[in-house]
Amino acid sequence: MKTNTKFPGRSVDLSRVRRLTLLVVAAGWLYAGGLLAQVYYDFDSGSDTGWLKSTEHPATVTFPADGLGGKAYRLQGTPMLSGSDTNARVYALFTNRVYTNFYAAVDVVAWDTSQDSDLVVGLIARVAGNDALPQSSWFYSTDPLNPDAPNGITFNVRLHNNRSYTGPGNLGPLGHADQMSIWTVNYDIFQYRSSLGLPVAVTQSRFRWVPGRTYRLVLSNTNALDANPAVYTASIYDVNDLTAPLLSMTGDTSYQYNGGYNLTPRYGCVGVFAYKLANNDYISNVDVTFDNFYVGETAPPGPVAAPAIAHGKPGVPQVVNRTPASFKNFHPAASGITFHATTLTPTNNINPGAIRLYLNGVDVSEDLVLTGPATNVSVSFNGLASNVVYDARIVVEDVLQRRTTNEWTFDTFSDAFLASSAVKVIESEDYDFNGGAYLNDPPASGYYDYDPAYDAGTLINSGVGYVDQVGEPATDFYDTDYGPRSLNSQYRHYDPVGTQQGNTGDYVYGDADADLGPIGYGISRHYDTQRSKYSGLNATLQEYLVTRVRGGEWLNYTRTFDGTKYYNVYLRAAAGLAMPVRLDRIAAGSSTNALGSFQVPSTFFTHNYRYTPLVQPGGGLAVVNLNGVHTLRATIDGEDNEAYRDGLTMNYLVFVPAAPQVFSAATAAGPYTAELHALVDAAARRIIVPQNGATRFYRIGWQQAVHIQSVQLSGGNVVLNYQ
Numbered sequence: 001m002k003t004n005t006k007f008p009g010r011s012v013d014l015s016r017v018r019r020l021t022l023l024v025v026a027a028g029w030l031y032a033g034g035l036l037a038q039v040y041y042d043f044d045s046g047s048d049t050g051w052l053k054s055t056e057h058p059a060t061v062t063f064p065a066d067g068l069g070g071k072a073y074r075l076q077g078t079p080m081l082s083g084s085d086t087n088a089r090v091y092a093l094f095t096n097r098v099y100t101n102f103y104a105a106v107d108v109v110a111w112d113t114s115q116d117s118d119l120v121v122g123l124i125a126r127v128a129g130n131d132a133l134p135q136s137s138w139f140y141s142t143d144p145l146n147p148d149a150p151n152g153i154t155f156n157v158r159l160h161n162n163r164s165y166t167g168p169g170n171l172g173p174l175g176h177a178d179q180m181s182i183w184t185v186n187y188d189i190f191q192y193r194s195s196l197g198l199p200v201a202v203t204q205s206r207f208r209w210v211p212g213r214t215y216r217l218v219l220s221n222t223n224a225l226d227a228n229p230a231v232y233t234a235s236i237y238d239v240n241d242l243t244a245p246l247l248s249m250t251g252d253t254s255y256q257y258n259g260g261y262n263l264t265p266r267y268g269c270v271g272v273f274a275y276k277l278a279n280n281d282y283i284s285n286v287d288v289t290f291d292n293f294y295v296g297e298t299a300p301p302g303p304v305a306a307p308a309i310a311h312g313k314p315g316v317p318q319v320v321n322r323t324p325a326s327f328k329n330f331h332p333a334a335s336g337i338t339f340h341a342t343t344l345t346p347t348n349n350i351n352p353g354a355i356r357l358y359l360n361g362v363d364v365s366e367d368l369v370l371t372g373p374a375t376n377v378s379v380s381f382n383g384l385a386s387n388v389v390y391d392a393r394i395v396v397e398d399v400l401q402r403r404t405t406n407e408w409t410f411d412t413f414s415d416a417f418l419a420s421s422a423v424k425v426i427e428s429e430d431y432d433f434n435g436g437a438y439l440n441d442p443p444a445s446g447y448y449d450y451d452p453a454y455d456a457g458t459l460i461n462s463g464v465g466y467v468d469q470v471g472e473p474a475t476d477f478y479d480t481d482y483g484p485r486s487l488n489s490q491y492r493h494y495d496p497v498g499t500q501q502g503n504t505g506d507y508v509y510g511d512a513d514a515d516l517g518p519i520g521y522g523i524s525r526h527y528d529t530q531r532s533k534y535s536g537l538n539a540t541l542q543e544y545l546v547t548r549v550r551g552g553e554w555l556n557y558t559r560t561f562d563g564t565k566y567y568n569v570y571l572r573a574a575a576g577l578a579m580p581v582r583l584d585r586i587a588a589g590s591s592t593n594a595l596g597s598f599q600v601p602s603t604f605f606t607h608n609y610r611y612t613p614l615v616q617p618g619g620g621l622a623v624v625n626l627n628g629v630h631t632l633r634a635t636i637d638g639e640d641n642e643a644y645r646d647g648l649t650m651n652y653l654v655f656v657p658a659a660p661q662v663f664s665a666a667t668a669a670g671p672y673t674a675e676l677h678a679l680v681d682a683a684a685r686r687i688i689v690p691q692n693g694a695t696r697f698y699r700i701g702w703q704q705a706v707h708i709q710s711v712q713l714s715g716g717n718v719v720l721n722y723q
Helices: 186-193 254-260
Strands: 029-031 039-041 051-053 059-062 073-077 091-099 103-109 119-128 151-158 176-187 200-207 214-221 233-237 247-252 266-275 286-296 317-323 337-342 358-360 369-371 376-381 387-398 401-410 424-426 446-451 456-460 498-501 505-509 520-526 544-547 554-561 567-575 578-585 592-599 608-616 630-635 648-657 661-667 679-681 686-690 697-701 708-714 717-721
Touching: 039 091, 051 266, 051 544, 059 091, 073 091, 073 266, 091 119, 103 119, 103 266, 119 214, 119 286, 151 214, 151 233, 151 266, 176 247, 266 286, 317 401, 337 387, 387 608, 401 608, 424 554, 446 498, 505 717, 554 697, 567 578, 567 592, 578 648, 630 648, 661 686, 697 708, 697 717
Parallel strands: none
Antiparallel strands: 029 039, 039 286, 051 091, 059 073, 073 286, 091 266, 103 214, 103 286, 119 151, 119 266, 151 176, 176 200, 200 247, 200 505, 214 233, 233 247, 317 337, 337 376, 358 387, 369 376, 387 401, 424 648, 446 456, 498 544, 505 520, 544 648, 554 630, 567 608, 567 648, 578 592, 578 630, 592 608, 661 697, 679 686, 686 717, 708 717
């Protein structure tokens, strides 16, 4: 597999493909720089003039409202009732011109989220008939474009790949193992095979589309006409954070040239699609809504620095140049937050008074500093506190009252703070061994210069650390596997628990159909922030992680605790699917003492790490105070089914000094409940919570007695100063 390769590109003149007709300008088209080669289609006119649609399979096209004052593009399809190829599908191909090198993008606004719907959606490019295939291809012929069975290169997103599956009406959790692929589809596959989308350029799995979110797909190619191999790049963005992709991959068509199997047209048009896989699901229809389609030879013009991209609807407000980045670890509080609110146009203005910043649910917009022109407002905020986990949201609005949102998470912990005596860290892979034996505050250990392909490296801190200590099943851990797996047990080689240096996962490239040729596998490696406890031993000693978990599995951790310290606890983890992890104290015999739960939210893919707090059933922060030697158990608190399988990667537990919490009630007598949205600055002894009604009573709970010194109202918030 080759990555990041650039080729000079050019488009193909329309005269070379007579079957495609250049259409007149239709309502809903927007042009960048007046060039036909760069076209936006936002569907706001309620029409799809210029789109060629499949017709053999029953399909319906509608134009629902899109939330920005315009319309979207909904494609629904049902199976054919007879024939050898009945799978539901809808193809809509934009026929403004044909492209060799191209950049295509579209928003996926909604889709069928039913448990029983194994749906594939995406972009298709170089769509053409067999006459656009290289003449050396075995499938070359003079057959023209068939919109029901096109040739082309696709960016597929397969939804609900793994799920808890028990039949119609199943309300269980949706699986996390969605899959993105760059596939070639061809006329032969549709006519003579029951499956769609082979062979594969590259495939990556183990992520999760969250219902209710909007995702932007990007597929690009910069090859010249007959480049061999052709190189394609695909990315998925959350439309609520266009500053960086959630997941990207690059692959080429090297394997398609083995034995002359070149199945990708050299040029063609671009479009969108939805189809149903042949897996006997109870729901056989397809349903997906697209919006804000773009196609050109290059990315849309505009001052947006990669990896960020422009919003799909030109001229709407968006956030660019934001610091800190999404999932930023160890962001210095003193650096604050900076970003630009812009429309990327010289004419449409931002409404500065409507810019909002929310931190952990608290509106802090009153403290924003705004400078610059109304088309590109520079915004800064300097009120961050140290050692806090932030969930942040920015709302921007233009003078036409169109709003967009930017959401992300980051923290202001520091490596030095986590290494200090005020904090206790338990590495997830450092669970008990030999039937309850443990090492208190062990040093980092493992293998440096590690090669995961051969499971080889240089051992460090053996015996004084947990590397290759052997756990006792059902005493030190519970795992559904009976023994270690090759390349998964990289830290504790003799245990079935998945312990890997970095989050390593398999991807596939080449030809996924054995009768068409070879297939290749690779290992993708994604690392969390390397702390000094690892880099100080060796620069190549990366963080170890617990991976390949399933519902009901657990790990025991025995440590000595200082009874004078009160802690809040955070789990550093990445999750392809929202995943609860329960933390218990193991008492005498089989009894346990529930300490709380980590409600790990979806981070989309298991290489996006964040801290999740240990909370009580009501949602308030749990406070842990233990004295002496105690055994804690972390349990994957979900069902043991395909939905939860392999959906979580855990790095470490961090016990930090407990922060004061605010409790409030409508009357002085209570009952008092925890304020779930609060900004705590322990250094300044100040807590800010959103105002809740005209009259509210507050209490502060902490490890020591405190009293509220003053109460103020500011910007719709209640500011509590305490001593």
